[in-house]
Amino acid sequence: MTCDEVRQHLLDYQQGRARLETQKAVRAHLEACAGCTRADAVEQELTRLLEQRLPQHPASLALKRRLAARWSQAPTGRSWWSRWRPSLVPALAAATVVLVAAPVVYYERAASGAAREQSAMVAEAVNDHLRLLSSQHPLDVESGGLHQVKPWFGGRLDFAPVVAFEGDADFPLKGGSVAYFRDRKAAVFVYARRLHPISLLVFRADGLPWPSRNLTRIGGLDALATSERGFNVIVWRRGELGYTLVSDVDADELRALAARMTSAR
Numbered sequence: 667m668t669c670d671e672v673r674q675h676l677l678d679y680q681q682g683r684a685r686l687e688t689q690k691a692v693r694a695h696l697e698a699c700a701g702c703t704r705a706d707a708v709e710q711e712l713t714r715l716l717e718q719r720l721p722q723h724p725a726s727l728a729l730k731r732r733l734a735a736r737w738s739q740a741p742t743g744r745s746w747w748s749r750w751r752p753s754l755v756p757a758l759a760a761a762t763v764v765l766v767a768a769p770v771v772y773y774e775r776a777a778s779g780a781a782r783e784q785s786a787m788v789a790e791a792v793n794d795h796l797r798l799l800s801s802q803h804p805l806d807v808e809s810g811g812l813h814q815v816k817p818w819f820g821g822r823l824d825f826a827p828v829v830a831f832e833g834d835a836d837f838p839l840k841g842g843s844v845a846y847f848r849d850r851k852a853a854v855f856v857y858a859r860r861l862h863p864i865s866l867l868v869f870r871a872d873g874l875p876w877p878s879r880n881l882t883r884i885g886g887l888d889a890l891a892t893s894e895r896g897f898n899v900i901v902w903r904r905g906e907l908g909y910t911l912v913s914d915v916d917a918d919e920l921r922a923l924a925a926r927m928t929s930a931r
C-alpha cells in the first residue's frame with residue numbers, strides 16, 4: 667500500500683471501519699513508515715480535539731471533520747493567533763447551513779484518476795492548514811521578517827525553501843514552522859490578511875501528481891486556483907519545489923498574494 671492509499675484509508679482505519687485486508691495493510695505500512703505514522707497521530711489528535719470541542723453536536727464524525735474545516739479552535743493566550751478566532755464564527759454558521767443543505771456532496775464527489783490525484787493534493791494542503799489552525803503552538807518561530815524566519819529552517823529541512831516575498835503591509839509575515847506534506851517535510855510560512863491566517867507550504871516537488879490542466883496564469887507562472895471545504899487554495903510548482911497557499915481570505919486577495927510570490931525572484 668502506498669502512502670497516498672494509507673492516508674485515504676486512515677480515518678476508516680482509526681474508526682475500525684475498513685475491510686480486514688485494508689486494516690492489515692494500513693497497520694503494516696504504519697509500522698514501517700514514519701511519515702504516515704505521524705499523519706496517523708495528527709489525525710487521531712484532530713479527532714480527539716473535535717470530539718472534545720463539539721461534544722453536543724449530533725452530526726457524525728465525518729460531518730464534524732467537515733465542519734472543523736470551516737471552524738477551528740484557536741488556542742488561548744496567544745496574541746495574534748487568538749485574535750482571528752472571532753472572524754471564524756460567521757463561517758461556523760455558514761457551515762451549519764451547508765451541513766443541513768448538502769451533507770454528502772463532498773464525500774460523494776466523483777472524480778477521474780487525474781482529477782482525484784489533483785484534489786488529493788489540494789485536500790492535503792487544506793488538511794495541513796487545518797492542522798496548523800488547530801495547533802496549540804502554530805508558529806515555531808514568530809517573526810518580524812523573512813530574514814528571521816529563513817535561517818530558522820536551517821538544519822530542520824533537507825532542502826532550502828525558496829521564498830522571495832518578505833511580506834508587506836497587506837500581507838505581513840507572521841512566522842513559520844515545519845510540517846509534513848504527504849511523505850515529505852515542508853516549510854510553513856504563515857502570512858496574514860487582516861485577521862485571517864494564510865499558510866504557504868514549500869516542499870520538494872518530485873514524485874507528486876502536479877496539476878497540469880485548468881491552470882491559471884498568476885504572476886510569473888501557471889497555477890491551480892481552486893477552493894475546498896471553505897478555503898481558497900492555490901498550488902504551483904517552480905523547479906524543484908512545490909508551493910501551496912491556503913486561507914479563508916477572499917479568492918482575489920489570495921491570488922494577489924500568490925502573484926507577489928510567483929513574480930518575485
Ligand SMILES: [Zn+2]
Pocket residue numbers: 668669672695699700701702703849
Ligand atoms: Zn507512508
